[in-house]
Amino acid sequence: MSGRWPLHWRILFGLVVGTAAGITANVAAGGAPWLSSIIDHATEPFGRLFLRLIFMVVLPLVFSALVLGVAGLGDIGRLGRIGAKTFAYTILASGLSVALGLTLVNGLRPGAGLPAETRAALTGYAIRGPAVTSADAPVGLQAVVAIVPENPVRAAVNGDMLAVMFFSLMLGLGLALAPRETVAPLIAVLEALYAVVMQVIDLAMRLAPYGVACLLFTLTARLGAGILRQLASYVAVVLLGLAIHQFGTYALVVRFLGGMSPRLFFRRIRAVMITAFSTSSSNVTLPLALTVTERNLGVPREIANFVLTLGSTANQNGTALFEGVTVLFLAQFYGVDLSLQSQLVVVLMSILAGVGTAGVPGGSLPLIVPVLVTVGVPAEGIGIIFGVDRLLDMCRTVLNVSGDIAAAVVVARSEGALTVPLLVPEAE
Numbered sequence: 001m002s003g004r005w006p007l008h009w010r011i012l013f014g015l016v017v018g019t020a021a022g023i024t025a026n027v028a029a030g031g032a033p034w035l036s037s038i039i040d041h042a043t044e045p046f047g048r049l050f051l052r053l054i055f056m057v058v059l060p061l062v063f064s065a066l067v068l069g070v071a072g073l074g075d076i077g078r079l080g081r082i083g084a085k086t087f088a089y090t091i092l093a094s095g096l097s098v099a100l101g102l103t104l105v106n107g108l109r110p111g112a113g114l115p116a117e118t119r120a121a122l123t124g125y126a127i128r129g130p131a132v133t134s135a136d137a138p139v140g141l142q143a144v145v146a147i148v149p150e151n152p153v154r155a156a157v158n159g160d161m162l163a164v165m166f167f168s169l170m171l172g173l174g175l176a177l178a179p180r181e182t183v184a185p186l187i188a189v190l191e192a193l194y195a196v197v198m199q200v201i202d203l204a205m206r207l208a209p210y211g212v213a214c215l216l217f218t219l220t221a222r223l224g225a226g227i228l229r230q231l232a233s234y235v236a237v238v239l240l241g242l243a244i245h246q247f248g249t250y251a252l253v254v255r256f257l258g259g260m261s262p263r264l265f266f267r268r269i270r271a272v273m274i275t276a277f278s279t280s281s282s283n284v285t286l287p288l289a290l291t292v293t294e295r296n297l298g299v300p301r302e303i304a305n306f307v308l309t310l311g312s313t314a315n316q317n318g319t320a321l322f323e324g325v326t327v328l329f330l331a332q333f334y335g336v337d338l339s340l341q342s343q344l345v346v347v348l349m350s351i352l353a354g355v356g357t358a359g360v361p362g363g364s365l366p367l368i369v370p371v372l373v374t375v376g377v378p379a380e381g382i383g384i385i386f387g388v389d390r391l392l393d394m395c396r397t398v399l400n401v402s403g404d405i406a407a408a409v410v411v412a413r414s415e416g417a418l419t420v421p422l423l424v425p426e427a428e
């Protein structure tokens with residue numbers, strides 16, 4: 001594997017090699033002592049090592065990303081009505097996208113269908129977080145009370161990620177409301193913490209091609225090729241959900257709330273969609289999105305600047321949908337039954353994860369871990385997703401960016417400030 005290949009190609013290569021070798025080993029020598037010994041003493045520990053390098057920084061990542069994400073919303077207050085509209089749009093659109101994703105997974109069940117003995121073998125090997133099982137989970141109002149930690153440090157130590165997220169949210173709110181000069185040093189420290197954590201994840205990701213190869217080898221050598229069907233169905237369901245939200249929900253939103261023809265909308269933001277797809281990064285696409293929204297769609301600069309900048313980190317519908325689908329898929333895959341309440345927790349945490357995710361390639365992957373842990377699905381499941389993530393990332397980034405532009409159109413229209421320019425010939 002040449003070091004000059006982009007990382008996502010090397011990870012895909014790892015997936016293919018690990019899977020092919022694993023299936024071959026399973027067919028040729030499934031259950032043989034030497035194969036079990038290779039799995040137990042080499043591929044499985046190495047795969048786990050790679051995952052643990054990422055798990056280890058999830059706590060500081062969730063904390064710093066959410067505090068900064070919410071503190072950044074501080075501008076909302078300053079922009080008054082526009083801020084409130086953007087915020088409401090973000091929550092509604094993200095909620096809708098996760099709900100769509102969950103409906104698809106519940107209906108199509110991409111993770112179901114593993115033979116009972118395969119599933120038993122799978123769960124036998126899984127590492128689970130200190131999750132609440134449905135038997136001891138608080139219900140009703142008690143569940144709401146349980147989200148607010150009495151002691152945030154204890155919540156962190158116990159792996160109670162929902163409570164940690166709530167604490168981070170409140171801290172972010174406090175930061176947004178406190179005088180800027182006073183809290184600037186704390187924001188700087190959190191920004192530094194965030195940068196360091198991202199760096200550590202970057203280092204860990206260098207091992208990803210080997211880690212993914214080992215994880216997939218372990219899975220397929222033990223369980224055979226059966227699991228590939230589930231993986232393919234999962235990819236199909238994510239893509240279906242993204243397509244419905246992109247060309248269904250956004251078309252309706254643009255038509256009825258933005259008063260604009262969806263055809264015109266999609267045609268005029270084509271260049272942005274292509275850039276988002278090829279870079280997998282909302283941040284990198286932001287400058288082009290700003291120009292296009294202003295020039296091609298006639299959104300005033302102040303509104304475009306505000307809504308798109310905020311949206312590039314907070315309004316991530318594609319990411320939220322992807323997170324929801326992934327958690328439910330893995331639950332089905334591992335045979336974990338998620339109650340309605342747990343699914344609501346998934347919706348809530350996926351919306352929050354959308355707010356906390358950086359607009360960079362693969363930004364949302366580590367943030368799936370706290371959701372998995374909270375609802376009791378083995379967190380190592382993300383090892384299965386890594387190999388196929390790049391394609392999903394490219395597509396969900398298109399949704400993330402298009403959603404921000406749709407939001408800008410809706411907000412501008414509601415302010416009576418939308419003047420769609422005639423473009424001849426139509427600019428890209």
Ligand code: ASP
Nearest residue numbers: 281282359360362363364
């Ligand atoms: N790549 C996505 C973005 O930049 C974030 C993610 O879901 O990983 O919008």
